[in-house]
Amino acid sequence: MRKNGTIPALPTRNSAMQIKGFPAPYSKGSCLWLCCALPALLVLLSGRMAYAADHAADNRANRIVSGILSFTRWPPPVQVPQLCILASARHLTLSSADAPPATPFSVVRADSTGRLSALHCDAVYFGTETPAQQHAALAAMPDKAVLSMAENNPDCATGATFCMIFGEERTRFSVNLDSLARSGVKVSPDVLMLSRKENQ
Secondary structure, eight states: OOBTTBOOOOOOTTTSOOOTTSOOTTSHHHHHHHHHHHHHHHHHHHHHHHHHHHHHHHHHHHHHHHHHHHTEEOOTTOSSOEEEEETTOSSOOOOGGGSOTTSOOEEEEESSGGGTTTTTOSEEEESSOOHHHHHHHHHTOTTSOOEEEESSOSSOSSSOSEEEEEOSSOEEEEEOHHHHHHHOOEEOHHHHHHHHHHTO
8 A cells, every 4th residue: 555655665585474483484494494394294195195095995995895795696505695804905994884785794804814714704805915825715615605805916817716906096806717616606797797898
């Protein structure tokens, strides 16, 4: 605002507003503060972005696994299949409450593959276990029909029947037909066709 025909002077570096609790702008202290704060801020932001990405991957994995379970049939007397999730699993957060009312399933957590037989698993979700470890765990349950899914099986040539493939913006799955034939369960052809379409 003009007063007496003069224009107020613009703030200079030395007259810039200082926020209480922060070093004066352009001072040596402010540069030091920025140098210390910016890396911490970048770490915080990258952590939040990683959390958001993981959360999205979890949601996609939950939908895929729940869908596969819903379209799978076990031989009698199984009516409500039990899904065993290995403790090493990173992207699956399903609980029994997430099961569709029409095709319910129960969920338990397994500390290791050695516990699977004792937990009477009808379905197994592997985390970081290698394909060889997946194969060994399933071979230890030869008389039981078991649906198997895994996060760590990119080739899907041995081990689990269904292999999750996590991308930045989408999650898909592939199928090991040999493992499916040995599993003792019956999966809807629609699921197999979806897997083929997703991987074209």
